[in-house]
Amino acid sequence: MRLILVDRLTEKRFHFYPLALSRPVWELRCGMTSLLDKLLDRLFDRLETFEVAYFVPPYMADAYRESTSRSVNDPASLRGDDLLVVDARVKAAGFDVEPAGPSQVAVDADGEVLYAQIARADLEKLNTESIDALLDSAKGLLPSAEGSVPVWSYTWDLILANPEQLVADFAAAGRCGVEGTVEEPVAIRGSKKDVYVAPGALIHPMVVLDAAAGPIYIDEDVEIHPFTRVEGPCYVGKKSILLGAKCREGNSIGPMCRIGGEVEESIIHGYSNKYHDGFLGHAYVGEWVNLGALTTNSDLKNDYSTVSVTLDGKQPVDTGSTKVGALIGDHAKTSIGTLFNTGAYIGAMALIAATGKPLPKHIPSFAWFLEGVVTKGFGKGKLYETARTAMGRRGREWTEAQEAMWNEVFNMTKPVRSEAVKRGRRLLAAGKFAH
């Protein structure tokens, strides 16, 4: 059997921006692992062996190929085997399809395919020239599956599910105890069965691991500096460093992050830094982000009403939750003292200079936020230079495929950015004339 994971450029994909601008949705994280890991684990529970192939938005295919040995966007993977085609938004938990079952198709309320089970014999009846053609023909010719399929709808779903998922993932990992180094005195609250310190991890003296309300998983080669308090449930990824941090419950951090200050119920992808003081709560932070000292986000409104997020720069979307912090895209950088409003959207590659006031709730990708307005700044070339430097410092390469992908992201996000730049110009001109 072959599992085909599909991430199509649909309207619903946009719900996962800015994080999904540069990665398939299944590379987003919740708990200790990615959504991909969870889907694969779910199937491994039922099947001992299966192949995996991916279909991603064409503009990111070359870049994604660099990070996987599996087939990406190859129509040949649509032929010659039983297929289980699964949309990137499908939640692993509750996805109870029997892989060896009969051919059938499940769609969402808008008719988009969530999964298609296709027996090899039935493939001959279908159009296998492309993933879109396959899904369209499968929808027309195969019987509909019964029952509902749980899906992730927005990025904040992952944030809100993170604490519970951390508990489930810790139990699934089945590890506890100290295999790394713990320098006394370190206080472990709660049951020691709810703490795992992996080999190579180093916990300095005067650290508190509080597992009373949930488990704590400290992965390999993590270093935790004195006066850090880690409250479970929490996952700290490989080679991350906590610098006197106040890690409240529900965080997924790393790998290779540097985290200080106060962090609560947030998901932080690899290679991102929040080295200094400042609060990050109910936030989702991409890769290679650098948050300057005292950068802080609000995650709760003063009137306790539900938080809205403006994904497209125009229409707010009600999250239905009273707690949602910032969504911060890959390679975004903030200056010291940056203040993000509740439910802020910070585009990928955005560069932000603080104003002393909470910033607008939507800052487009590739925006240079200077003097309180969105500008074109010094252009994307300078941002690429910075990205290349940041990655080089951690032994990672900025490749041609990545640059091509980001060029496409730049073009895709241009209309929203251009509007914001025009507004910024008008504000700037009004300010200058006023002088």
Place this chain on the structure above:
Amino acid sequence: MATVQERVVAVTARVLQLDPSEIKPEYTFTVDLGAESVQSVELVAMFEEEFGIEMDEDAALAVTNVGDAVAFITKVCQEQGVEV
């Protein structure tokens, strides 16, 4: 109607808070007129606003002196059908 050069000088004077008489075509924005990097970005934005044009930021920021800015903006205006 003011010339492109007069308008460029007026915008530059406003952004950099200078007297227009201090601004000569051969003067560079950074060394002679003291523009900080953020002010260079502001200058590009204000030229766009003044002339109603869109400039490529990399090309615009490569322009170093007032006279070259006048020539560059004149060219962009022609390309974008803006009368000056």
